[in-house]
Amino acid sequence: MVNMKVNLLGISLDNPVLGASGCFGFGEEMAALYDLNLLGSFSFKGTTLHPRLGNPLPRIAETPSGMLNAIGLQNPGVHEVIATELPKMKGYFHKPVMANVSGFSVEEYVAVCSLLDQQDQVGWLEVNISCPNVKEGGMSFGTSPELAARVTRAVKAVCKKPIIIKLSPNVTDSALIARACEDEGADGFSLINTYVGMRIDLKTRRPVLANRTGGLSGPAVFPLALHLVRQVYKAVKVPIVGMGGIASAQDVLEMMLAGATAVQVGAASLVNPYACRDIIRDLPLVMEEYGITNISDIIGGMKD
Amino acid sequence: MVNMKVNLLGISLDNPVLGASGCFGFGEEMAALYDLNLLGSFSFKGTTLHPRLGNPLPRIAETPSGMLNAIGLQNPGVHEVIATELPKMKGYFHKPVMANVSGFSVEEYVAVCSLLDQQDQVGWLEVNISCPNVKEGGMSFGTSPELAARVTRAVKAVCKKPIIIKLSPNVTDSALIARACEDEGADGFSLINTYVGMRIDLKTRRPVLANRTGGLSGPAVFPLALHLVRQVYKAVKVPIVGMGGIASAQDVLEMMLAGATAVQVGAASLVNPYACRDIIRDLPLVMEEYGITNISDIIGGMKD
Amino acid sequence: MKQQQFTIESNAAIAHQVYELRLSGDAGALATPGQFVNVQVGNAYLRRPLSVAKWDDRGMTLIYKVVGSGTDWLAQQPTGARLDILTGLGTGFDLKKARKHPLLVGGGVGLPPLYQLGIELIKMGCQPRLIMGFASERDVFYQKEFEQLMPVTLMTQDGSAGGKGLVTDASLQAQDSFLYACGPIPMLKALHALPLDGQFSLEERMGCGFGACMGCTIQTAKGPRRVCHEGPVFSKEDLLW
Amino acid sequence: MKQQQFTIESNAAIAHQVYELRLSGDAGALATPGQFVNVQVGNAYLRRPLSVAKWDDRGMTLIYKVVGSGTDWLAQQPTGARLDILTGLGTGFDLKKARKHPLLVGGGVGLPPLYQLGIELIKMGCQPRLIMGFASERDVFYQKEFEQLMPVTLMTQDGSAGGKGLVTDASLQAQDSFLYACGPIPMLKALHALPLDGQFSLEERMGCGFGACMGCTIQTAKGPRRVCHEGPVFSKEDLLW
Numbered sequence A, B: 001m002v003n004m005k006v007n008l009l010g011i012s013l014d015n016p017v018l019g020a021s022g023c024f025g026f027g028e029e030m031a032a033l034y035d036l037n038l039l040g041s042f043s044f045k046g047t048t049l050h051p052r053l054g055n056p057l058p059r060i061a062e063t064p065s066g067m068l069n070a071i072g073l074q075n076p077g078v079h080e081v082i083a084t085e086l087p088k089m090k091g092y093f094h095k096p097v098m099a100n101v102s103g104f105s106v107e108e109y110v111a112v113c114s115l116l117d118q119q120d121q122v123g124w125l126e127v128n129i130s131c132p133n134v135k136e137g138g139m140s141f142g143t144s145p146e147l148a149a150r151v152t153r154a155v156k157a158v159c160k161k162p163i164i165i166k167l168s169p170n171v172t173d174s175a176l177i178a179r180a181c182e183d184e185g186a187d188g189f190s191l192i193n194t195y196v197g198m199r200i201d202l203k204t205r206r207p208v209l210a211n212r213t214g215g216l217s218g219p220a221v222f223p224l225a226l227h228l229v230r231q232v233y234k235a236v237k238v239p240i241v242g243m244g245g246i247a248s249a250q251d252v253l254e255m256m257l258a259g260a261t262a263v264q265v266g267a268a269s270l271v272n273p274y275a276c277r278d279i280i281r282d283l284p285l286v287m288e289e290y291g292i293t294n295i296s297d298i299i300g301g302m303k304d
Numbered sequence C, D: 001m002k003q004q005q006f007t008i009e010s011n012a013a014i015a016h017q018v019y020e021l022r023l024s025g026d027a028g029a030l031a032t033p034g035q036f037v038n039v040q041v042g043n044a045y046l047r048r049p050l051s052v053a054k055w056d057d058r059g060m061t062l063i064y065k066v067v068g069s070g071t072d073w074l075a076q077q078p079t080g081a082r083l084d085i086l087t088g089l090g091t092g093f094d095l096k097k098a099r100k101h102p103l104l105v106g107g108g109v110g111l112p113p114l115y116q117l118g119i120e121l122i123k124m125g126c127q128p129r130l131i132m133g134f135a136s137e138r139d140v141f142y143q144k145e146f147e148q149l150m151p152v153t154l155m156t157q158d159g160s161a162g163g164k165g166l167v168t169d170a171s172l173q174a175q176d177s178f179l180y181a182c183g184p185i186p187m188l189k190a191l192h193a194l195p196l197d198g199q200f201s202l203e204e205r206m207g208c209g210f211g212a213c214m215g216c217t218i219q220t221a222k223g224p225r226r227v228c229h230e231g232p233v234f235s236k237e238d239l240l241w
């Protein structure tokens, strides 16, 4: 028997597989398909202070082995999340959930985080400083070490739960930004968010996406995510949640060898709603194939 | 009848399709397959002052819709290129060729460029400040506006032929670096070079590549390349050679709408050695399908 | 919603670039006409959403037009090939709203979901009629199939078959009808402007097709709604047109 | 080198995870045994390099082991399916170097290129013999086929078939032979250390397989050489082992 348990910042996960933010909503649709408690956990849709409708349509474009999205952080706002979504979630998910937080100012990050920090159901706060799909704020916090550090410091000052900073891949040096956040007390990192990309419709000569650009995710980015997770792993001491293109149990092991303590699965869950369930089902077999008894043994274990 | 001619920095190209550096060697192997004079042109293998064996093997890893390479600038050195490769090339290629230059110091770029600048066969110098596969030099020149500007200034001072600076995608802001180079007289830009990525062999728990990391290219990066070409197009006034994942005539048109005057085809030529020929064959049909008479009319023509 | 394997029974052209795809397998997740499925195509990352024209105990029928690489791949699949399909997606037409003489209006490949709708309405004792619109004669499909169910008015833009003009050029004579419409946005908007209550089936680019990604959300009178989940069918009063 | 479509005539397991793939089509680009082809597999970006076991006017035979996703896909392809193949790649064995009694040594899926080599050597009037090595009985293939051409010594590491041990444990009795070897690197290095002139066929991860990308370059006594172009066969004195 293999052991899939990992410990993510003081919370024991039955397995290292989490649904990625933005690809699981608040869990309701997925819970209609299978028991979500099979998951290690999931990160719910990026939540802001006020409700957001998001960007105009189309918001989705296809790419080779991937997709662009420009949702633009559609969400009902943190008050509604607390009033409606979290109570509903109690009906189908009984583990600590990861709360994904976005903002357009340091104050907004602080406000949303401090509210979610008080919710029993929330295990970790995942602070998204890397959304490429909103004009102001979002990604710009994640592309400057100073701004990233400032968000971290402000959020750490008001929260008791572990703060996981979600990093952008659209930068020259992810490790630099990670270190700046670690210095301000970041408890962990998650990466990667999406890469900025574009597609053009040859018929209309306009971008396919109404927002012009969107974030690339899916298998196409897997080798890039793996590299960045390794870079950050070597730069910081805190745990990493790795993601970007994971679609199989093998991918999970590669990502953990690179340095991830846990992983998130995004785009794959959109194409196959059962992706996480299937990956968790396959993991023990694949672990045995590669002689892994405790999955936590391989975290960062790539020989280089 | 459609017109595929474009003018790249004073030289008229029969069509905008060039073979990408590193995927065409010095043309000899491809010339054994079909008449290379069908091409707009091609960019020959990155050339340094001294011969280089390149990195240890394996140098190639596969990824979803793409590949990682860590060749490490294997080349016979500029003197051998001038003494042997260029004379041989006269036998099979009768158009101006693009000379791709790499270096590990500003002095090396200057030395190699000034030698190749004197070769009649060379139409343009493509200065690669973005190779991710060599430890010192290479990409670091392309990730700092100051260093990129310094290489540009030094090379411009000694060359008469157009200088095309090849940009790295592994940066926070490509437009910033492009503008710094344009200020120093860069005549054009080519982009993208490859993204740094990694794969891990689960059996050995080592990176697949002996160099650990390699550069990602192929269709996986196409939406990212398209975005970056657009960004640079809007930031500078000089022409752009677009590349990154191009595999079809449709892709060529998308890239030109984003802002490219000409394009290069890399990885696709490795999987299908006839890729450039096939794309050039298909272009007139696809142009007609989308009502394009002169291909040069669509350069940068995306409506945004 | 269910993920299900279906086997191709036939996959044949029935009009210019339009194919009828008969599939055998468990269509039990489908409940109301107007729902759709999301089909994995071999050469692309995302699934392709297609309305269900007809289903029964043995399988279902899709009708699709080749417009790009995914539908092109689909058209090449032989009998016997298996397809991975998410079935039973979205919220279909509300049958309870139908009055005695519901009016069905479909344009091009908007027609398929109206076929099962017609069957169900007739079962309920309604007497539906259909206006079907196409660009030209070569695009026409399922005219006979629909005629076996209900009276049909055929319109083509160039007049090469049926009446000449758009579906809105057909005499509607339908003041007291309830409208069920599916087709291109300009057609839907024109119908929406008529003094006629009804429901409209929309299309949008989708990430997931089952409500998880917010890729397809439109603003409605009731607030943000996902075309794939609360839709693709929306009531007249909800659409902010 | 040529890009060519081939049709699968048969594709059957001949040992544990090992398949013989018979293809019909124009193999005319192949000139010497030891050359290889690069096969497009449906589910992956890069082609898969495979040695040619045999070719004639009607087609060619490849033998491959399922080791990953590409070869797994290949094993599922039915008779009649078509494959896109770059054929006639690389530089094969130098037949002129063969003496009267050439010694062929192959390990596992290193054996295939030695089959056509044997045929050609016999045509030239040589009397080759073969040592074939496998891990275990279930891995053994082409024993009969080779035996019809030449004397064969079979070795398995666990002794479950033939002699027990590595190919180098077989009595070589071959001081005046010329060696042709293909198999895993440790085997080739052990053979390279013997006092025997010979040629060695290598494997490397490849980008293109036809000399354009420098993905497969090794350092040799003659300078940098591409395994896919100047190789995969190298002469003993050129290998810096």
Ligand SMILES: Cc1cc2nc3c(=O)[nH]c(=O)nc-3n(C[C@H](O)[C@H](O)[C@H](O)COP(=O)(O)OP(=O)(O)OC[C@H]3O[C@@H](n4cnc5c(N)ncnc54)[C@H](O)[C@@H]3O)c2cc1C
Pocket: A061, A062, C036, C044, C046, C047, C048, C049, C050, C051, C052, C063, C064, C065, C066, C067, C068, C069, C070, C071, C072, C109, C110, C112, C113, C202, C203, C204, C205, C206, C232
């Ligand atoms: C709810 C719903 C029901 C539909 N029912 C039918 C039907 O019954 N018959 C039919 O022929 N078509 C139908 N469509 C449209 C059909 O989904 C597209 O024609 C198809 O996805 C095109 O795929 P492609 O690969 O050929 O085109 P490409 O242009 O190559 O596709 C590229 C991407 O854009 C998406 N896309 C392109 N056009 C559309 C579109 N019109 N709507 C949504 N996504 C699109 C594709 O899904 C893919 O992700 C329906 C769409 C929706 C949303």
Ligand SMILES: Cc1cc2nc3c(=O)[nH]c(=O)nc-3n(C[C@H](O)[C@H](O)[C@H](O)COP(=O)(O)OP(=O)(O)OC[C@H]3O[C@@H](n4cnc5c(N)ncnc54)[C@H](O)[C@@H]3O)c2cc1C
Pocket: B061, B062, D036, D044, D046, D047, D048, D049, D050, D051, D052, D063, D064, D065, D066, D067, D068, D069, D070, D071, D072, D109, D110, D112, D113, D202, D203, D204, D205, D206, D232
């Ligand atoms: C010149 C040459 C001749 C060969 N002849 C044969 C033969 O006759 N029979 C046979 O069974 N095998 C042969 N091989 C090995 C064969 O190419 C690999 O087993 C095959 O590519 C594995 O593909 P995969 O998708 O199943 O494995 P994966 O591990 O999924 O492949 C991932 C990537 O690594 C590459 N790769 C993996 N293993 C090898 C390898 N050993 N050599 C080169 N690339 C590799 C693949 O091509 C692919 O790009 C030969 C290799 C070379 C270079």
Ligand SMILES: Cc1cc2nc3c(=O)[nH]c(=O)nc-3n(C[C@H](O)[C@H](O)[C@H](O)COP(=O)(O)O)c2cc1C
Pocket: A020, A021, A022, A023, A045, A046, A047, A069, A071, A073, A100, A128, A131, A166, A192, A193, A194, A216, A217, A218, A219, A221, A243, A244, A245, A246, A264, A265, A266, A267, A268, C207, C213, C214, C215
């Ligand atoms: C449709 C969609 C919506 C997303 N929304 C969010 C979000 O709200 N907050 C966030 O931090 N990341 C969001 N992401 C990014 C993912 O959580 C993840 O970081 C990224 O997609 C890479 O993983 P993948 O390749 O497995 O999808 C979104 C991604 C997708 C595809």
Ligand SMILES: Cc1cc2nc3c(=O)[nH]c(=O)nc-3n(C[C@H](O)[C@H](O)[C@H](O)COP(=O)(O)O)c2cc1C
Pocket: B020, B021, B022, B023, B045, B046, B047, B069, B071, B073, B100, B128, B131, B166, B192, B193, B194, B216, B217, B218, B219, B221, B243, B244, B245, B246, B264, B265, B266, B267, B268, D207, D213, D214, D215
């Ligand atoms: C095998 C290989 C070798 C390369 N060598 C070089 C090089 O020497 N100089 C250079 O500027 N770019 C080099 N590149 C980058 C390509 O020229 C091109 O910028 C990149 O691959 C993106 O295009 P593609 O996706 O069409 O391959 C190389 C790419 C590959 C795949």
Ligand code: FES
Pocket: C205, C206, C207, C208, C209, C210, C211, C212, C213, C214, C215, C216, C217, C226, C227, C228, C229
């Ligand atoms: S397509 Fe994902 S929510 Fe509608």
Ligand code: FES
Pocket: D205, D206, D207, D208, D209, D210, D211, D212, D213, D214, D215, D216, D217, D226, D227, D228, D229
């Ligand atoms: S594999 Fe490209 S040169 Fe050998």
